[in-house]
Amino acid sequence: MIRLNNINVQLSKFALKNIDLHVEKGEFYSLLGPTGSGKSMLLETIAGLKNVKSGNVIIDKIDKTKEKPENRNISIVYQDFALFPNMTVEENIKYGLRFKENDPKYEENYYNLIKIFNIEHITDRYPKNLSGGEKQRTSLARGLVVEPKILLLDEPFSALDNHTKKQIMQQMKEIHKQFDITILMVTHNFSEVYYLADKVAIIDDGEIIQVNEIEKVFNQPENKFVAQFTGMENIFERKDIELGLPEELSGDPYIYAGIRPENIHLGNEICDLVFEGTIIDVYNNGTHLEVTVEYNNMKFIIFTINQLMNTRLKNGEAIQFGFNKKDVCYIK
Numbered sequence: 001m002i003r004l005n006n007i008n009v010q011l012s013k014f015a016l017k018n019i020d021l022h023v024e025k026g027e028f029y030s031l032l033g034p035t036g037s038g039k040s041m042l043l044e045t046i047a048g049l050k051n052v053k054s055g056n057v058i059i060d061k062i063d064k065t066k067e068k069p070e071n072r073n074i075s076i077v078y079q080d081f082a083l084f085p086n087m088t089v090e091e092n093i094k095y096g097l098r099f100k101e102n103d104p105k106y107e108e109n110y111y112n113l114i115k116i117f118n119i120e121h122i123t124d125r126y127p128k129n130l131s132g133g134e135k136q137r138t139s140l141a142r143g144l145v146v147e148p149k150i151l152l153l154d155e156p157f158s159a160l161d162n163h164t165k166k167q168i169m170q171q172m173k174e175i176h177k178q179f180d181i182t183i184l185m186v187t188h189n190f191s192e193v194y195y196l197a198d199k200v201a202i203i204d205d206g207e208i209i210q211v212n213e214i215e216k217v218f219n220q221p222e223n224k225f226v227a228q229f230t231g232m233e234n235i236f237e238r239k240d241i242e243l244g245l246p247e248e249l250s251g252d253p254y255i256y257a258g259i260r261p262e263n264i265h266l267g268n269e270i271c272d273l274v275f276e277g278t279i280i281d282v283y284n285n286g287t288h289l290e291v292t293v294e295y296n297n298m299k300f301i302i303f304t305i306n307q308l309m310n311t312r313l314k315n316g317e318a319i320q321f322g323f324n325k326k327d328v329c330y331i332k
C-alpha cells in the first residue's frame, strides 16, 4: 500500500504540488501524464530518491518519509533498463540480492523469473549483446527477484517495438497475478494503462488532476486535458455543433462535447446527428482508416475499419457522417 499525503517537492523551477495518492495493496496503478509533468519525480519521491519539502510518504501504514531508499522494500525499473554493462544477465539480476540474507527462496525466485520472462538461454550474456526486449526483461527480473512489496515502473515499455511490448505487458500481467505485489507504473501511453492497470491518476504540471478507475476516466474525463490525453480526438464547443445538454446534466457548466473517433460513422449509417462535410485527409494506418472531415470550420477525426471505402474516400469530396447522442461525452 502506498499513501501520499499532501506531498510537495521543489526541484529548481519545477514543483510537485499537494499530491494526494492512495494505491491499495495488490493494485496495479498507473500514473499518466505528458512529458515533463513530474511522473518520474513522483516515483523517485516514493522510492526515497528525492526529498520532500512537506507531506508524508506512507508505505504499508508506516511513515517512511525520512527512510533511506534501501529500507523501503521498493524496486524501481527504468525505461532505459539501467543495467550494469560489465555484468552478465545473471549477475545483473542477482545484484539486487547483495543486501539480502542467504535464503534459498531468492535462488528459486531467480529461476522462476528467468522462466517467466523467457531469458533462461541468455543468462551468461552481457547487456551489449541483448535486444531491447531482453534488456527490459532482465531489468524487470532484477527488480522482482528481491520480492519487493512495491514495484515502481518508469515508462517500462517506451523503448520497445510494439510486438515485444505486447509480450512483456502480458508477462507483467502474469507477474502481477502470481506475486503479491503492488505496482505503480508511469507512462504517457493510455493504451498501456488501459491494458494493464486497475486505476489511473492523471498528472499535469506537477498536479494530480483526476484519479479513478480506468473506465471512469475514459468515459467521464474531468476536463478537456484529460479527455484529449485519453484518446478523445474530437472535442468541440457544444454551441458550435448545436448540441444541447441531456436533462440529467443540466445546470452543470459543460462547455464541450467530445466524441471518440471510433464512435463517428461515415456514409449512410443511421445516427441521431448527421452532418455533411468535406474530406481533407485519409490516412491508412494498416488496420483502419483515419479520416479527417471538415464541417463548419471544425475538423472531425473518424476511424473506420471499412477498408472497402478506401478507394471511394478522396480529399475534397463531400461525405455524410454522424454519431449517436449516447456516445457524446460532456466535458467541463
Ligand SMILES: Nc1ncnc2c1ncn2[C@@H]1O[C@H](COP(=O)(O)OP(=O)(O)OP(=O)(O)O)[C@@H](O)[C@H]1O
Binding pocket: 011, 012, 013, 014, 033, 034, 035, 036, 037, 038, 039, 040, 041, 042, 188
Ligand atoms: N534534478 C532536477 N533538477 C531540476 N529540475 C528537474 C530535475 N529533475 C527533473 N527536473 C524537471 O522537473 C520536471 C519534471 O520532470 P520528470 O522527469 O518528473 O517528468 P516526467 O513526467 O517523468 O517526464 P518524461 O515523460 O519526459 O520522463 C521537468 O521539467 C524536469 O526538467
